[in-house]
Amino acid sequence: GIQVEQSPPDLILQEGANSTLRCNFSDSVNNLQWFHQNPWGQLINLFYIPSGTKQNGRLSATTVATERYSLLYISSSQTTDSGVYFCAVCLQTGANNLFFGTGTRLTVIP
Amino acid sequence: DGGITQSPKYLFRKEGQNVTLSCEQNLNHDAMYWYRQDPGQGLRLIYYSQIVNDFQKGDIAEGYSVSREKKESFPLTVTSAQKNPTAFYLCASSIIHADTQYFGPGTRLTVL
Numbered sequence: 001g002i003q004v005e006q007s008p009p010d011l012i013l014q015e016g017a018n019s020t021l022r023c024n025f026s027d028s029v030n031n032l033q034w035f036h037q038n039p040w041g042q043l044i045n046l047f048y049i050p051s052g053t054k055q056n057g058r059l060s061a062t063t064v065a066t067e068r069y070s071l072l073y074i075s076s077s078q079t080t081d082s083g084v085y086f087c088a089v090c091l092q093t094g095a096n097n098l099f100f101g102t103g104t105r106l107t108v109i110p
Numbered sequence: 111d112g113g114i115t116q117s118p119k120y121l122f123r124k125e126g127q128n129v130t131l132s133c134e135q136n137l138n139h140d141a142m143y144w145y146r147q148d149p150g151q152g153l154r155l156i157y158y159s160q161i162v163n164d165f166q167k168g169d170i171a172e173g174y175s176v177s178r179e180k181k182e183s184f185p186l187t188v189t190s191a192q193k194n195p196t197a198f199y200l201c202a203s204s205i206i207h208a209d210t211q212y213f214g215p216g217t218r219l220t221v222l
Binding site for chain 2 (some may be wrong): 001004016033035040041042043045048088092097098099100102103
């Protein structure tokens with residue numbers, strides 16, 4: 001099956017700092033999503049980004065499908081950004097079910 | 111409010127008992143999914159359904175069963191055949207052949 005690798009596995013930031021999270025995947029995909037899982041377990045959609053670049057406030061994401069990676073940028077981090085960030089992909093063939101990476105755990109300290 | 115609801119939020123079960131987790135959506139989505147999350151891990155697909163009265167096994171379907179009698183509902187039964195059922199269970203839905211999956215708040219199942 002497809003491999004989805006995220007790095008770094010853990011990240012600790014001072015409030016106000018910027019960060020980049022990476023997602024590598026091993027096969028061609030037609031869907032890539034970034035999620036934030038809050039401390040209560042809720043998965044919150046951040047981006048649907050199979051290719052190109054998108055921005056939403058302090059967050060932005062870029063996917064280079066031909067090179068099989070995606071990046072999530074967090075600028076001016078806040079303590080509320082803490083949690084686990086997941087990348088998930090859907091294969092070009094088959095049903096629309098997502099394969100998840102193991103996540104990046106982000107801790108933002110004041 | 112439009113969204114996905116899951117109940118109960120917490121569930122405790124004795125070994126050997128079957129238990130059913132509820133998932134309801136009012137987003138008018140055709141596709142629904144069940145995922146399992148273990149501590150420190152990503153999500154893994156248990157079952158999915160693209161249309162009423164049809165569903166397919168995911169990567170870890172053994173010990174689970176589902177039904178899809180209504181578009182809005184996709185309940186998951188964790189049977190006694192599931193060897194290690196303690197986990198966090200998340201339900202999702204999406205428009206068929208399109209993009210974003212939306213997730214419910216999850217159910218934490220603990221087997222005592």
